Amino acid sequence: MTTPYTLDNAYWSRGYVDPAFVRLGMTRARETGPTRRVWRGSGPRWDLPEDSHDLDDLLVGAPEVTLAEFLASAETDAILVAHRGKIVYERYFHGMRPHDVHLSASVAKSWTGLLAAMLLDEGVLDADQPLAHYAxxxxxxxxxxxxxxxxxxxxxxxDYGGRPFCKPLEAQRYFxxxxxxxxxxxxxxxxxxxxHLATARAVAPPGTEFRYDNGNTEAVAEALRRVTGVxxxxxWSERVWSRLGADEDGAYCLDPTGTEIACGRYSATLRDLARTGExxxxxxxxxxxxxxxxxxxADLANVPPGPAQRALPTGAARPIGYHNFWWVPGDGHGTFGARGIHGQRLQVSPGRDLVIAHYGSHLMSPSVPVPPLEAVFAQISDHLAG
Known part of the structure; x- marks a missing residue:
């Protein structure tokens, strides 16, 4: 008899308890399944100047530890901080090198949102049309x-297949x-x-709730394919990657039909992630x-009225919003960011002239606290601004 699939026997409680195993999956995606190349183009590389700061001993967190200690505890694989257009801090761990690629997980959702925003701006995509208009x-x-x-x-x-919606379980069923x-x-x-998309049925009117789910991104990605024919x-290569001055080609992992997995299976080098943010x-x-x-x-940090303004309750007076698949903390610096499971982050703070790119392999488990990356990024920002 097949064991029922519940939170108790999801991947994190059935062997997915070693950060080294997570890291293997994050850094070897091009070797373990089909992928589609995202060409970097034929142009020169965009080299950001360097102005190195030794931030290893910067005290962060609560209780305070050094930044080096925090990154070790967070199972950081790589981090890059750019301030005023210059790389001020860059570190690689666990054998990762600057030319190695790493999955960005749900950071990739923000790529889809950026493409959609561009096509909406051009009038190629219509925000008020249902997806069925395109598919x-x-x-x-x-x-x-x-x-x-x-x-x-x-x-x-x-919900999917008539089941009560449970975000972590539905993510595993999607995987x-x-x-x-x-x-x-x-x-x-x-x-x-x-x-997978075809099994979803509405259980309430749209726009009445913020329900973070991979299907939304996959649905928008399908609309992008239909309106552009590519x-x-x-x-992504034509509009951004080939014009960015990237170090390396990117890559999307594919489903069994050869369709890109838009919600979280894009891999790139850390510097190319940072270049996108810069x-x-x-x-x-x-x-x-x-x-x-x-x-x-400029519009990426403008969250429209509705549940997306309270996408991520923080317990504080200011919840984190969500707009076009970007997270918006409303911190007064025009900050917007992309987030992915296991510690993938890209934070852009125009008001602070700051970009932080982070790759990680921390565990996602009810028994392991999520490292407070955003809070530490804010402390790095305050330090550099000061």
Whole structure:
């Protein structure tokens, strides 16, 4: 008999308890499954100047520890801090090197959101159209019947297969559907991104709740493919990656049908992650090349009214918002950021002239606290500003 799939036997309690195992998965994605290249283009590399600061002994956290100690406890694989356009701090751990690629997990959602924002700005995509306008076969599903605007703000209130919605379990079922994790014995569920989306049914009107779910990003990615006629990998390369001056090609992992897994399976070097953040900090420009329209970048920190303004309650007076698949803390510095499981982060703070890129392999377990990365980033920001 097949063991029921519950929180008690999810991946973190069945052997996924060693950061080294997490790290293997984060750094070897191109070797363990099909991927699609994201071409870096033929142009020169964009080299950020360096102005090294030794931040290893900076006291952070509560209780205070040195930054070096914090990064060790957070299972950091690599971190880069850029201030005023210069790299001031860069460290690699556990054998990772500057030219090595690392999965960015749900940071990749923000790439999809950025592309969507650009196409909305151009009028190629319509925020008020339902997804089914672009992908008619998804009509009647929770994702097909809601607008692009709702999808971009995780406003789809759905369940899958009639099950009560449980975010961590549905994430694991999604990973099984697209081939990221081994499917349980006797598995009869969906076997692709599209089949997964087709099982979703609405349980409340869209826009009444913030429900963070991979399906929203996959739905927007499908709309992008339909309106442009190219793969997500080629679109990201054409619009951003090939114009960025990246060190290396990026790569999207693919589902069994050859569809990019848009919600969290993009890999790149740490410096290329930081380059993307620095381009956005500069209003979407690299030198005299305007890669992303300045008005699109300026809008990333403007969270519209509704549940997305309270996407991540913090217990403080100021919750963290969510806009076009970017997290917005409302810290007074115009900050917006991308986040991914196991410690993947890209934080852009235009008001502080700051970009922080972070790769990690910390455990996701009920028994292991999530490292307070954002709080430590704020302390690094305060130190550099001071």
């Amino acid at each position: 008619p076969e998804l009509a009647g599903t929770a994702f097909g019947d809601v607008t692009i605007q709702h999808l971009l703000h995780m406003g789809t209130v759905m 099984a559907a697209v081939g990221i994790v081994t499917r349980p014995a006797g598995y009869t569920g969906p076997t692709s991104v599209k089949e 793969s997500l990998a080629d679109l 381009m956005l900090r500069r209003g979407g420009a690299v030198g005299d090349r305007q890669i992303v329209p300045e008005r699109v970048v």
